[in-house]
Structures are given as structure tokens and as C-alpha cells.
Amino acid sequence: MVPPPATSETAAKKSSFREMLENHNFVLLWWGQLISSIGDRFTSAALLFFVFKGEEVGKYTAQFSFAGMLPGLLFAPLYGWIIDSFDRKTIMIVADIIRIYVVLTFVYVLSDQNPDYMLACLALFILGTFNGLFIPARQSALPQIVEPDRLLTANSLIALLGPVGTLLGTPLAILIIKIVDPCNAYLINALTFGASAVCIMRITRELWPDKKESASTEHEPLKKSWSELADGWKTLLSHRPLIPLVLIHGLFAFSSLMFIVVVMEHAKKNIDIAPIKTFLEPLVAWLHIPILDHSEYQMIAVATLFICVFLGMGLGIYFAGQAKRAVHWNALPHVGLIGLGLGFFVFANLTHLAIVLPFGLLLGALATAIPVPIEARIQNDVANHHRGRLFALRNMWTTLCGLTALGLNIDGRLLKLYGAPTMITWLGAAMVTAALLLLLRDLSVLRTFWTARQQ
Numbered sequence: 001m002v003p004p005p006a007t008s009e010t011a012a013k014k015s016s017f018r019e020m021l022e023n024h025n026f027v028l029l030w031w032g033q034l035i036s037s038i039g040d041r042f043t044s045a046a047l048l049f050f051v052f053k054g055e056e057v058g059k060y061t062a063q064f065s066f067a068g069m070l071p072g073l074l075f076a077p078l079y080g081w082i083i084d085s086f087d088r089k090t091i092m093i094v095a096d097i098i099r100i101y102v103v104l105t106f107v108y109v110l111s112d113q114n115p116d117y118m119l120a121c122l123a124l125f126i127l128g129t130f131n132g133l134f135i136p137a138r139q140s141a142l143p144q145i146v147e148p149d150r151l152l153t154a155n156s157l158i159a160l161l162g163p164v165g166t167l168l169g170t171p172l173a174i175l176i177i178k179i180v181d182p183c184n185a186y187l188i189n190a191l192t193f194g195a196s197a198v199c200i201m202r203i204t205r206e207l208w209p210d211k212k213e214s215a216s217t218e219h220e221p222l223k224k225s226w227s228e229l230a231d232g233w234k235t236l237l238s239h240r241p242l243i244p245l246v247l248i249h250g251l252f253a254f255s256s257l258m259f260i261v262v263v264m265e266h267a268k269k270n271i272d273i274a275p276i277k278t279f280l281e282p283l284v285a286w287l288h289i290p291i292l293d294h295s296e297y298q299m300i301a302v303a304t305l306f307i308c309v310f311l312g313m314g315l316g317i318y319f320a321g322q323a324k325r326a327v328h329w330n331a332l333p334h335v336g337l338i339g340l341g342l343g344f345f346v347f348a349n350l351t352h353l354a355i356v357l358p359f360g361l362l363l364g365a366l367a368t369a370i371p372v373p374i375e376a377r378i379q380n381d382v383a384n385h386h387r388g389r390l391f392a393l394r395n396m397w398t399t400l401c402g403l404t405a406l407g408l409n410i411d412g413r414l415l416k417l418y419g420a421p422t423m424i425t426w427l428g429a430a431m432v433t434a435a436l437l438l439l440l441r442d443l444s445v446l447r448t449f450w451t452a453r454q455q
Contacts, residue, residue: 020153025145025203029138030157032199036096037161039192041169042176042185043103045303049182050110050120051264052299058265058420059412065257066406067121068128072399079133080232080392088141088207088388089200095134096197102127103193106186132399136391141207143379143387149452152327152376156320159372163314163364170303178289178296209384232389239381239390241330241450244438245374246394248333251434252370253398255340258405258427264302266420273301275353301353308357312364319365320372327373330445334435336369341431348424380452 021027051060082091102123109119138158146154177185236242267273277297284292292300320327343363350356382390408414414423439445 020146020150020157023146023150025205026142026154026157028199028202029141029145030161032196033138033158033161034164035199036189036192036196037165038169038172039189041165042173042192043106043189045170045173045177046106046110046182046185048299048303049177049296050115052268052295052302056412057268058261058409058415061264062261062406062409062412063121064124065261066403066410067124068131069257069399069402069406071125071129072132072395073403075129075132076392076396076399079136079395080389082133083137083140083388083392084209084386086208088137088144088209089203089205091137092134092141092200093197095130095137096193096200098130099127099134100190100193100197102130103186103190107183111183132395136388136395139375139379139391140209140384140388143384144207145203145205148380151379151452152320152324152372155372155376155379156317159320159368159375160314160317163310163312163317166307166310167314170307174300174303175289178292209388231386232393235382235386235390236393242378242381242390244442245333245377246397248337248370248435248438249374249394250397250401251337251431252340252367254401254405255337255344255427255431256367257402258408259344259424261406261409262415262420262423262427263305265415266424267302267305268298270351270420271301271356272352273297276301276304304353305357305360308360309364309367312361312366313368314364315361316365316368317372320368325449327376328449328451329373330448330450331439332373333370334439334445336366337435338432339366339369341428341435344424344428344431348421348428377450380450 021030047064051057051064105123106120109116109123142154142158143151173185173188176188236246280292280297280300326332340363343359343366347356347359347363350359378390378394379387418426
């Protein structure tokens with residue numbers, strides 16, 4: 001009997017998570033990123049312990065985050081030039097190696113004996129510089145190791161790194177920090193960057209944007225990096241359906257960073273942490289861990305909330321990897337932003353941790369409707385030799401939006417004046433309004449779907 005011709009349904013089955021993990025180069029990249037993502041949670045947890053020792057949690061969260069994100073704005077043109085000029089595999093390896101040394105500096109600048117706040121901000125700035133180079137390099141390289149019809153699944157698995165890293169890394173990090181010493185968290189993070197570099201080294205192909213000659217023949221020296229950003233702008237203008245998606249991604253970045261800062265303050269001052277104390281006190285006694293003080297319980301409550309958010313993101317990402325038709329819906333990022341905004345409205349009025357945590361799960365699931373389809377759409381629509389420029393431009397825009405959110409809170413004045421619940425409510429209203437305006441601009445997205453290009 002002659003086998004039936006392949007159908008789009010058959011192709012969709014080939015894009016499953018299981019089939020995607022048979023791609024050797026992708027698996028190496030993914031495992032390396034998973035290990036370093038877990039390690040990142042050790043540094044994040046150590047910084048959380050440092051921040052929660054003070055009273056103005058939102059203010060210091062904003063300042064640390066601002067220092068880490070600022071390089072993404074300052075160096076975005078340079079990132080685009082580098083990523084579209086050199087082997088992306090080499091770029092990622094070098095970024096990982098440099099991040100090993102930067103993370104190790106926290107052992108000294110944030111030691112219990114003599115913490116240096118300004119040096120910590122400088123170290124976060126340098127760390128952010130190479131994070132900002134690594135991520136667009138990885139996203140630009142992804143279509144070179146993954147077939148076009150599997151990009152959505154690949155992006156879903158890449159997006160899953162954050163939730164999985166949080167679920168595995170955060171509880172372990174808190175335990176190690178409390179039992180041993182925060183300095184060990186930075187050492188572990190450095191080791192995970194090394195593991196990531198080793199995994200990337202084992203990828204069996206070079207990841208040049210086009211030919212090797214392109215680094216010397218197609219690009220001007222570094223002084224032309226701003227013209228590379230202008231090329232990214234031209235690329236965006238030549239792909240007009242991507243413009244509202246890039247705008248939405250910026251709004252999502254603004255909302256996410258604003259939410260992180262405000263929810264830290266909300267947890268410190270408004271959320272009832274009695275359930276987590278009731279649960280942990282017997283466990284702490286059984287494990288013979290030093291008794292936790294009130295600020296440490298608050299920090300653990302915040303960490304648990306973000307674990308729930310990332311778990312929700314994991315569920316949303318799983319759905320994105322399976323429901324191809326829904327994720328190809330052009331209006332999904334718009335609807336996702338509306339849903340997230342409405343969720344913020346409700347969240348602003350919640351104070352009991354037992355209700356806050358499952359609602360955080362829902363917010364995480366809603367959040368995945370925005371970045372996953374946008375990433376896949378850019379990779380699908382933009383040619384390889386222009387992709388780095390556009391990702392750099394997009395990252396510059398999202399970084400600017402994120403920095404604006406952090407800048408509004410960098411002195412803590414807004415939080416003192418209006419309070420966290422009011423600011424969360426305003427944030428939800430702004431998200432819903434912006435998404436509706438973009439929908440009204442082009443209602444055709446409600447009934448259309450984008451299609452994967454063919455190799």
C-alpha cells in the first residue's frame with residue numbers, strides 16, 4: 001500500500017517537544033541554558049536576601065535591576081553589529097566565560113563583613129552587558145539549528161528555561177544560602193556559566209550569520225554600529241506586521257519590570273505571610289536550620305510567588321508548544337496583554353498568600369501569550385543576515401521600556417506616595433488600554449493567522 005502524502009497535521013506532530021529534543025545541537029544549547037538558568041536563581045536569591053535586609057525593598061530592587069538592564073540600551077547597536085558579523089557560537093561562549101568572572105566578584109562586593117552597594121551595581125552593569133549580548137545571539141542562532149516549522153516548539157522550550165530554572169533553582173538556592181553562606185550561591189552560578197560554555201562548545205556547527213567572509217567584507221568597523229541599528233529599523237519597517245508586535249513586547253517589558261518592583265513592596269507591606277510561616281516553622285525545626293526572621297519569611301513568600309508565576313509560564317509554554325493553530329493567531333499577543341492587564345486589576349486587591357499564590361500561577365500562564373509567538377514570528381519572517389540587527393533593535397526597545405519602569409521607582413517616591421495596590425491597578429488599566437488601541441488600529445488580526453515559511 002502506498003503511504004498517504006504528508007499533511008500539515010503530520011508536520012505538526014513532528015514539531016512535538018519529543019521530536020524537537022532529538023535535534024542534537026538544540027539539546028546541547030537547551031541543556032546549557034537550563035543549567036545556567038538554575039545557576040542564575042542562586043545569584044537572584046542571594047541578592048534577594050541582601051535587599052530584604054532593608055526597608056525600601058522596591059527602591060533597591062529597582063536600582064539593582066536598572067544597573068543590570070542599562071547596558072541593553074547603551075550597547076544595543078554594538079550587539080547587532082557583533083551578532084551579524086561573527087560566529088554566534090563563539091559570541092555565546094565568550095559571554096559565558098566573562099560572566100563567570102563577573103559573578104565571582106559578588107563574593108567580595110556583597111560580603112556580610114563589608115558590602116559595597118556601588119560596586120555591586122557596577123558588577124550588575126557588567127553582567128547585564130554580557131547578558132544583553134548573549135540573549136540576542138542565542139535567539140539569532142536558533143533558526144540556524146532548528147527547521148522553520150519547528151521554531152515555535154524550539155522557542156517554547158527556550159521560554160521554558162525561566163520557569164524550570166526558577167522551580168529547580170530557587171528552593172535549592174534559599175536552602176543553601178540559609179544553611180551555608182550567600183557567597184556559595186555566586187560560586188555555583190559561576191560553575192553553571194562554565195557548564196553552559198562547555199555545552200555550546202560541543203555544538204557541531206559554526207553559527208555564522210552568512211559566510212565567514214561576511215565579518216571582513218560586509219561590515220564596517222565598530223564606529224558603524226549605529227548604522228547597523230538603523231538597518232534594524234529599516235528591516236522592521238520592511239516587515240510592517242511586526243511593528244505592533246514589537247510595540248507590544250515593549251509594553252510587556254514595561255509591565256513586567258514595574259510589576260516585579262511593585263509586588264516586592266506589596267509583599268513586604270500588604271500580603272499576609274502567615275500561611276508560609278505555618279508551613280515552614282516545623283520544617284525549619286526538623287531540618288535544624290537557623291530560625292528565620294520576619295524579613296526572611298517575607299523574602300521566601302515573594303520567592304514562592306515568583307515560583308508560582310514561573311510554573312504558570314511553564315504550563316502556558318507547554319500549551320504554546322502543542323496548540324500551534326492558537327499560537328499562530330495574529331491577535332494572540334494583543335489578547336494576552338489584555339488578559340494580563342485584567343489579571344493585575346484583580347491581583348491588586350489580594351492580600352492573603354493562599355489566594356495570591358494560585359493567582360500568580362494564572363498570571364504566569366497569561367504572560368506566555370505575549371513573548372513566545374512574537375519571538376517565533378520575528379525568526380520566521382526575517383532573513384538570517386538581518387535577524388541580529390532586528391533582535392538588537394527589539395531588545396533596545398524592550399530594555400528602554402523596562403528601564404523606564406525601573407526609573408519611575410528608582411528613588412521609591414511613587415511607591416511611598418501611592419502605594420503598591422494603586423500602582424498595580426494603574427498598570428493593569430494602562431495595559432488593557434494600550435492593547436485595545438492596537439487592536440482597533442487593525443481589526444483584521446482577529447481573524448487571520450501567520451504561516452511558517454519553508455526552507
